[in-house]
Amino acid sequence: MKKLAALFFTFCLFLPGGVQAQKKRNSAQSTVSRPQNLSDEQLLDLVQKQTFKYFWDFGHPVSGMARERSNTSFDYGNEVVTTGGTGFGVMAIIVAAERGWITRQQAAERTLKIVNFLQKADMFHGVFPHWLNGATGKVIRFSPKDDGGDLVETSFLFQGLLTSKQYFTQNNPIENQLRNKIQGLWDGIEWNWHTQGGQNVLYWHWSPNNGWSMNHQIRGWNECLITYVLAAASPRYSISPQVYHQGYATSNHFRNDREYYNIKLPLGFDYGGPLFFSHYSFLGLDPRGLKDNYADYWEQNKNHTLINRAYCLDNPKKYKGYSANSWGLTASDSHRGYAAHSPTEDLGVITPTAALSAFPYTPEYSMQALKHFYNNLGDKIWGEYGFVDAFSEHHNWYANSYLAIDQGPIIVMIENYRTGLLWKLFMANPDVQNGLKKLNFKSDKIQGEASK
Template sequence: MKLPDDVELRVLQHETFRYFLHEASPVNGLIADKTEPGWPASIAATGLALAAYPIGVDRSFISRDEAIEPTLKVLRFFWTSPQGTEPDATGYRGFFYHFLDMQTGRRAWDCEVSTIDTTFLLAGALTARIFFDRDTDEEQEIRALAEALYKRADWQWAQNGGETVSHGWRPETGFIPYRWEGYDEALLLYVMGLGSPTFPLPQSSYAAWCSTYEWKECQGIEFLYAGPLFTHQLSHIWIDFRGIQDYYMREKDIDYFENSRRATFVQQRYAIDNPLGFAHYGSCCWGITASDGPGPVTLKIDGITREFQDYVGRGVPYGPDDGTIAPWVVVASVPFAPEIVLPTVDHFIHEVKLKSQNPYGFKASFNPTFPDKSGSPYGWISPWHYGLNQGPIVLMIENYRTGLLWEWMRSCPYLTAGLRRAGFRGGWLDEQHEDDRTG
């Protein structure tokens, strides 16, 4: 029997939330990047967990005490873990390595100190700071640690002498040559950096970032372009962009929320057009983003040579596209376009059966074009769950159903300060500013 949409979403949210309970290190609270045995922790997934625990309390998935324990564990770990130039440290200048060993918490895989993944970690910490507001020793410590971690991040160092922010740094080679330029998930990074009371980004950094934007028309829709769908979502987990605009969006007479809505429709229209002729693409089978895939391998299928990738940043409409669909990224678009998201989620649950025998809701991705030995009409299905996929499902379902996380974060002084320094005006931001002045 098919359940009502709201019930289906609540069930999916609860199942997905379990990832953060069962894939956490008992030693330090770090969250595994994915469920493959021996895999390291992801600091971005850990930040998403810190934001998800309060939602779990509010939804009665866990008790408040059950949420306090892992929150305190992980915040204490990050505050006391080694920061320095040693190659096996946990971070440097208030930022942290992208991947950490699940047991020791030290750098894994010679990875970089990541500015964007640290952004998601700190956003999760600030969520905890807002939610845990009681006058107990434990909740006071959560607030103090979250604030201290945020204030320690040296955003000015992360500019490496330029206007925009570097992707990251390695002790062996210094700063990565790439910078956060072009519209993407770094919208949250710049707002967080601008709002810092200790090492704030200059306002010119935001202007420099916006100057690299690309406004395009794709599938008959004009929007601020970014190819992978997740780039239109992650900043929106924490910030309610409805009705607030920076200079760029005032010129276009839309806001970033509307832009993400348009990006969602571009995805569906691309799947309906299906220019590369992949199996099962259509109005209820879309969602192309950075995701796991069945490759790397080249196969000839029905006379067509196909190149299948593994984990890459797939995008629309310029690719890469190898027929791989990521259900999580569709769910995370539900606040923007529920009228096309909900039927697609229903299709994934009842037709593709992507939740069948899975402990944490949807698997990461599937590819109906790739021949699968199981004989499934929907082809290859990823064997893994990823923390970076699970978090947006939990949090964006909540934003769609209640707007709760958006409501909490509107009271975060650092985010509102960052938005104002970036030039955002209008909507709830102006109303809040007026309340502050008259209060």
């Protein structure tokens, strides 16, 4: 997952040579079956199931982890697997088991394969790197000094693994092993190490070769709320509430409280930033009724989505294709390489995961976009693993790529819209409950007092 830059709320782009590789369309894409005249429920079923193939059929053969992307542009090579994307993938596996695309035993076995691999993979104070070699478990450097633990990616991974621990509760050898091994890895993450000697803020990276030299404090508003919740939830290495309140919740882009298109935005950058802010932390965290000292997170995420859509309808740059049927700006591939698309970084690129992962917040508008993407643009953007990463009608550019961090939220957030499954599981975890209480979150899904 790309790192959020402090000033531009964009990802660090250490991705040379990618644009040329993106120019070639995948000719096999149009050969993928695209049934017509589907009901809304049938269309949701199909999109979830087809997108799941990314994690199931295309998972790394040795580790079972999610590959970073479907192509080998940007000199990634064939062995790169992504920590955070794997967290999204293990949540998708639960959806697949519940919907009968795979058996429960297959789901448990694949998840156990991933966990067994992680037990032997490189980790740093219990924290996993952004990228691993899916065959060997050795760290693959993400940037010149990013060759150690990545706390945010690790939080995305364990959002998924803790959800799996809540799901695989049967008393049999595979599920017993799975729960015990997830708990062991979870217990070993030294979240408080990432306060760099007891400061009231978390730091994103630490490396045995480069120490704290990345020096990237995790301050909000962005995709990292889950990082602080899990750091507070840790049974052995938790942070104090002050780290959240004085660290994450204090920055010059945390509070907003302004209106855009007559819609109030409680937190974040002007116009809200890219839509993945409202997705990644909330694959497991249930935003319905979730409040703390700073925001109502349902209001935050819904309004962020509505502002993003309203901007696309306003379309001040007059890009071809933007409409009520085609909206959604978030980080993805583009005709220029990777970019954190948003109303303040608008390159004319629509990213399907933006509208589709917003189903819980804007179901009518998301369905409107889904039908357009599938029925009207499907011959250009529907493929082996669902919808391609992004497209621009204005630039006549259509990605031939799929990214784990974009495909995963489509499956999970559509499921949360339909059944609330992943929200129910994650929020039931006792450690998660304790972490939320420690940070003074309120919700009818949070029970009792925080333990010391």
